[in-house]
Amino acid sequence: MYIVCVRDHLMIAHSFKGEIFGPAQRLHGATYVVDLELRRPALDEDNLVVDIGLASENLKQVLAELNYRNLDDEGAFTGANTTTEFLARAIFDRIAAFIAEGRLGESARGLASMRVTLHESHVAWACYDGPLPTPARS
Amino acid sequence: MYIVCVRDHLMIAHSFKGEIFGPAQRLHGATYVVDLELRRPALDEDNLVVDIGLASENLKQVLAELNYRNLDDEGAFTGANTTTEFLARAIFDRIAAFIAEGRLGESARGLASMRVTLHESHVAWACYDGPLPTPARS
Amino acid sequence: MYIVCVRDHLMIAHSFKGEIFGPAQRLHGATYVVDLELRRPALDEDNLVVDIGLASENLKQVLAELNYRNLDDEGAFTGANTTTEFLARAIFDRIAAFIAEGRLGESARGLASMRVTLHESHVAWACYDGPLPTPARS
Amino acid sequence: MYIVCVRDHLMIAHSFKGEIFGPAQRLHGATYVVDLELRRPALDEDNLVVDIGLASENLKQVLAELNYRNLDDEGAFTGANTTTEFLARAIFDRIAAFIAEGRLGESARGLASMRVTLHESHVAWACYDGPLPTPARS
């Protein structure tokens, strides 16, 4: 299996609901350093997993929709605790949709699986890892 | 699959037996920066993989039992070469027992697998990765 | 010159005023990984720059007063843009006061200067570096 | 599963063919920080995944054959785009051959799989991950 990873970041505010979150129930924020890993079993004809320029641009575009925002006010997340692991999945789903739409290039339809990791500090990170939806590869 | 990781560290002395270890047969020591990764297929009702506070506290407690010690004098390791990979497994087993005892919260019984990584320098690390024992999840 | 550094982090929300800040005028947030460097020309009688345990505890206490908060609501910062460099100075001043009060130990009065660095992402950091006020060293 | 990883680096020049590469079609270069991960299901009798000294030496030897070179002039790569993911595979294959030849020690024949990661900057990396060829483990 071949993997390529590109990195970017986003900075958001949010709060959590539930006693388990302790002081994080207050409005606070985070920088998430985001790693997008893309995997495929064989390289394309250019010896690439994916066009790394397109991968970086699309990651930046997905993050721009969340960046410099208070996630408590984002309609897409109403009622949800926007934990690091939840956000990793939300970003995963948006990148997967972009791949299905062909925005990472035709060759990107050969991608088999993906991981999105959000580093929230020097001592904690979370990720979502899964196969890419079948429609994206047909 | 969702993964959450927390980081801590421990500082120990030890020596190895066997010519393969060269100068490391002498009494020396190491700082291990320890990453504990916890995995589950779906988030719990709080949108969490695990209560990250409990995960951090339990990792710290497991490491405290080894920290600032000469492992050559620890009864639990008598006769064993306490290599980085061996220690990763020892910490894995202790965390797994804590999960089975419910110390990481009831929800943590939904954890499917785990990885414990010990970084011993800027150029070497080792880990043990495996499923969590069935009793821990029933 | 001898230097000792300890690291911790904090997670806050805030917004900025002024066109120069672009999208960061919206309420957003940040994780700051904080490095506290303490300097002195000669070691104390224990061969230490400072009691590293006390340094870590006091850094944690200073950060706790800001952690998991919306800085726009903190009275101490009313009307101020809480930029990374501004916050580095605010933390510097609080640590300096703690040193003057003897909270880092009597020996810490021998400290000559200090640096507080806030890493806001993998591509940006800011710091404030300066001498410790004379009263702290008398 | 147990994993051990060692790190080294190499510095090369190369160019790419194909419009998709944009300015990287020009002769340029890269530092690749290389991580070699070796995996096996059980430790050997010394409690090791592999002799870490032999693993490091062999990685260095494989990298030495490529280091400080213009890859456009290397016969082994004629006509190929030496992308990061392609090079990860090339290094993987050479290490796999060394293991098959017994250069990492007899015990290394118990290795089950391997990953070679090349970090090309602070924001991008690529790797090849796969099982070790059956002949190496018989």
Added chain:
Amino acid sequence: MYIVCVRDHLMIAHSFKGEIFGPAQRLHGATYVVDLELRRPALDEDNLVVDIGLASENLKQVLAELNYRNLDDEGAFTGANTTTEFLARAIFDRIAAFIAEGRLGESARGLASMRVTLHESHVAWACYDGPLPTPARS
């Protein structure tokens, strides 16, 4: 003293002249992860050391003039060994000129000194650190 730092990178090919360089006399290459530190004794009226957006854009522009190139063919460096420390100075001088031209904003004329660091691998870096030319601050 306040400091702000932004990070970017460039990828180049080059060769060195002189026996002291050993195998690096051959055409090879490097990724340089570049840190630009900007310093001033007091913050501006926005509580900034510098407009971090302008600092990042100008660093990117300076690096773009060198990026994806064979430095042996660059007229500006004819006859010079483009060592890491030499390149740090070259980038320093170009950024200093940009500051003098006002490209980092009028407020940037208050900058007192600067450091440019080039990380060439996980085990080596070099930098140039110096005051900003007087014309830039008048």
Added chain:
Amino acid sequence: MYIVCVRDHLMIAHSFKGEIFGPAQRLHGATYVVDLELRRPALDEDNLVVDIGLASENLKQVLAELNYRNLDDEGAFTGANTTTEFLARAIFDRIAAFIAEGRLGESARGLASMRVTLHESHVAWACYDGPLPTPARS
């Protein structure tokens, strides 16, 4: 000012004397990732701060005299608490002596100052920074 830095590491056991050290009074150990920074105001005729190969080799040799040892048994440190900051100074002095002896090359006599940093974990480091003795530069 130009600076070049090379990195290596060492792994030792030791114990401390004095209640201030708490559990670190027990025999334990540490990995120290060591950064050696060398500074000079102008480059030599090869555009170098120092022959980086010689700097790395000499750092490795100095560390080899301490590596894989119990520092409590080293005659050179009898009665001393071998804290991180103390060890940074000890390594500084040995490198300074090597420079004075010409082991880093004749050109290295132009070095003006030096810093030795020991990273003991992901959350703590210490260093000694100072001018090089005059005899080394005459």
